[in-house]
Structures are given as C-alpha cells and as structure tokens.
Amino acid sequence: QRAPLPPEMEPCLSRFASSMDSDHEAEGFQTLGTFVLNTAADEDAADLSILIQSIATSCKYIANCVRKVGLAKPQLAGKAGNTNVQGEAQEKLDVIAHEVFVKFLDQSRRCTVLVSEEKEEIIRCQPSPNGRYVCVFDPLDGSSNIVCAVSIGSIFGIYRAAERGVHRDGDTLQPGRDMVAAGYCMYGSSCNFVLTVGGQVNGFTLDSSLGEFVLTHPNITVPPSGSIYSINEGNSPWWELGMAKYVEHVKRKEAPHSSRYIGSMVADVHRTLLYGGTFSYPADARHAAGKLRLLYECYPMAFVMEAAGGRASDGARRILDIQPEHIHQRAPIHMGSVQDVKEIER
Structure with missing residues (x-):
C-alpha cells in the first residue's frame, strides 16, 4: 500500500490540483484552430484555419525533434553535410524542418506554391481547386544554436494566390503589406506560437497534455518605447x-x-x-x-x-x-x- 503524504504536502498538492483545473479558465480555453475560425474573414475562415493548423502541426513536430536533440539523437544533431542556397552549412534539423513544412503544407491542399529558405527554387504544390494561398517560410531560424539549447524558431508568412488553384511563380513576389497572416513559433522553455491575422497579434502556448496550442497572450502590443x-x-x-x-x-x-x-x-x-x-x-x-x-x-x-x-x-x-x-x-x-x-x- 502506498504511504500517505506528509501533512505538510497536502496544501501544496491541493493548490497544484486547483491550478490544473483552472489552467485555461481565464482565456476560455481557446485553441489556435478555434481562434482562427472566429477571427478570419468569413470567406477565408475555413481555408485559412486549415492552412494555419497545418503550419502549427509542423511546428509541433519540429518542437518534438528539438527536444530530442538534447538526448544526443544522432539522426537529429549535427551537420547534414550540405549547404543551402545561401551557402550556409545545413544542420540535420534544418533539412528535417524543411521537409516537414513542405509535407504538411502540401497535404493541406490550400497552397499553390511555397518558398523555403532551404530550397533554391519555388516549390509547387499538388494541384487543388482549394489552393488559394502562397506560403513563405524559414523552417528553422537560428539552427546554429541547436546543440547549446538556445531558443530557436520557425517563421512563416501567408499571401493570397492571384487565382484559386493556379500555380503562378509571380505570386511569390508580393510585397509584405499584402500578406493575410504571418507569425512564428519559438522552441524554448515553452513552445510559443505567435500569429497575426485579422489585425491583431496573439500568442499561443503548446499545452503538452492536450497537444494543442492554447491562447495565452491575447492582443499583444509592443510598448511605444523600450530600454x-x-x-x-x-x-x-x-x-x-x-x-x-x-x-x-x-x-x-x-x-x-x-x-x-x-x-x-x-x-x-x-x-x-x-x-x-x-x-x-x-x-x-x-x-x-x-x-x-x-x-x-x-x-x-x-x-x-x-x-x-x-x-x-x-x-x-x-x-x-x-x-x-x-x-x-x-x-x-x-x-x-x-x-x-x-x-x-x-
């Protein structure tokens, strides 16, 4: 039979259980997918939600890989032996992150073309009548910091394609002001997904017990000045x-x-x-x-x-x-x- 807890531990356990019960009460326990559906323009909501969820799934996969690098997994850590289009030595995780982004974005059937830091050419997605977006991304920013466990991240931007379901290379050369959504995911002491869509910036934190990004930093605003x-x-x-x-x-x-x-x-x-x-x-x-x-x-x-x-x-x-x-x-x-x-x- 399990030994009873010492009396002095009971208040601590009670507070811990209470905090677990109310973890998400303040924000109404709103997940990333629900948030995008409620925030995006009506005509875009479903398609944009599917696309952003595909990006979020990519980030969850990469976050898991980043955690495993610290366990000296040889298939994840170290140089890949290649250089990217910028002439930079690729880490193994650079290559994995790129492949993960391309796979999930392509499978979303919501993109026509993609641009990745790790690929010299434009990436054309599978033809789909639902393809209405262009996604540009740096799959793993700061990858030289992987081994020393410094925070790194993924960056993405989303544009509308000129014509639904049609591949146009020129769609990738739109100015930044034409984006419909953008954000980044940071892999650090927690996994944070920051997104701007609908004119606001909101931050989500990966709840590992749920496997979901949950709204934790609503309506982020940068101070007018800093030190x-x-x-x-x-x-x-x-x-x-x-x-x-x-x-x-x-x-x-x-x-x-x-x-x-x-x-x-x-x-x-x-x-x-x-x-x-x-x-x-x-x-x-x-x-x-x-x-x-x-x-x-x-x-x-x-x-x-x-x-x-x-x-x-x-x-x-x-x-x-x-x-x-x-x-x-x-x-x-x-x-x-x-x-x-x-x-x-x-």
Whole structure:
C-alpha cells in the first residue's frame, strides 16, 4: 500500500490540483484552430484555419525533434553535410524542418506554391481547386544554436494566390503589406506560437497534455518605447557611421539602454515584441544589401511587429512596402518600438 503524504504536502498538492483545473479558465480555453475560425474573414475562415493548423502541426513536430536533440539523437544533431542556397552549412534539423513544412503544407491542399529558405527554387504544390494561398517560410531560424539549447524558431508568412488553384511563380513576389497572416513559433522553455491575422497579434502556448496550442497572450502590443537594443555588436567595425552613432548614443543616455542579443531572430524579436526596444540587423561594409532574407524573415516579422503597434524599416523606408525582385533577396532591418525605430531612422 502506498504511504500517505506528509501533512505538510497536502496544501501544496491541493493548490497544484486547483491550478490544473483552472489552467485555461481565464482565456476560455481557446485553441489556435478555434481562434482562427472566429477571427478570419468569413470567406477565408475555413481555408485559412486549415492552412494555419497545418503550419502549427509542423511546428509541433519540429518542437518534438528539438527536444530530442538534447538526448544526443544522432539522426537529429549535427551537420547534414550540405549547404543551402545561401551557402550556409545545413544542420540535420534544418533539412528535417524543411521537409516537414513542405509535407504538411502540401497535404493541406490550400497552397499553390511555397518558398523555403532551404530550397533554391519555388516549390509547387499538388494541384487543388482549394489552393488559394502562397506560403513563405524559414523552417528553422537560428539552427546554429541547436546543440547549446538556445531558443530557436520557425517563421512563416501567408499571401493570397492571384487565382484559386493556379500555380503562378509571380505570386511569390508580393510585397509584405499584402500578406493575410504571418507569425512564428519559438522552441524554448515553452513552445510559443505567435500569429497575426485579422489585425491583431496573439500568442499561443503548446499545452503538452492536450497537444494543442492554447491562447495565452491575447492582443499583444509592443510598448511605444523600450530600454533594450538587440544587435550583433561583433559586426560594429563594418557598420555605417549612423548605426555606430546610434548604438553609442543609447549606451550613454542618462538612462542607458541594455544590450540583449541571442543570435536567433525569433527569440530576439519575441523579446522585443513583449518588452519593447529595438532589434536590428543593419547593412554593413561586408553585406551592403543586408543579411536577413526579405521574403521569409523580414516580411513576416515586420508584419507581426506592425500589427502589434510597432515599426519596421530598412532605415529609410517601410520594410513591408519594398517590392521584392527575387525570392531569396536580402534586406537590412530595424524593428520594434515606434519611438526607438524612428530614432534609428533619423
């Protein structure tokens, strides 16, 4: 027979059970799928919900793989032995994440074409009369941080196709302002899915007991100003003078800004979204066109940031207004609190 609990443990157990019962009461226990159905425009609700659920399923699969890397699974950890279109060495999990996204998006029958960071060419989905969207994605951002267990993530953006069920390569070269939804999933101490659709930004957390993303951060808004700047200062010898002056200025203010840089765009932008301040990856003498990819990194994150009341620019113009010329185009970017980004632009 099991030994009884010590008397001092009974209040703790009672509080724990109570908290489990009320975990989702405050938000009405709203799942991601239900939320999208209730939020998207009537004509889009069902199709968009199916597509976003396919993305969420991809993210759940990837989250599970990320957790297993820490157990030294040889099929998941380490280099794949290949390079992607950018000339970057691929991690095994980069390849797996790409294949997972393509599989679930294709099976959704809601996409005509896809663009992935890991694939040089446009990916054409199976023909379907229900195909009305174009999806662009970075399947695993920050993958160089996998082994040291730093937060990494997936980024995605969704556009409407010009014609339902028709493959048009030109549909992938729409400016960011034309997206209908965008977001990211962060794999860290918890698995967080942040989505903008219908003009708001909402955050969902994966409840492992349910296997569902549950609404935990409704209507996220970025503070109008912040006290954190996020930039890779190791690149400072190659910065343009204006960028160097800005960073020096915020360091020497009466209330100096703090520097926080993880090296994973998803994690750095997520913190900026919640706490305010800026995230920057500027052009420099070595990368005159910028380093981050416009279509599937800058656009989706800028779309999220603006929907939350923030600002995103390349230093001179709104990121979402840039007309892309090719699918792997790069761009400099500054995003975050409106007041702080405007200060960089000056």
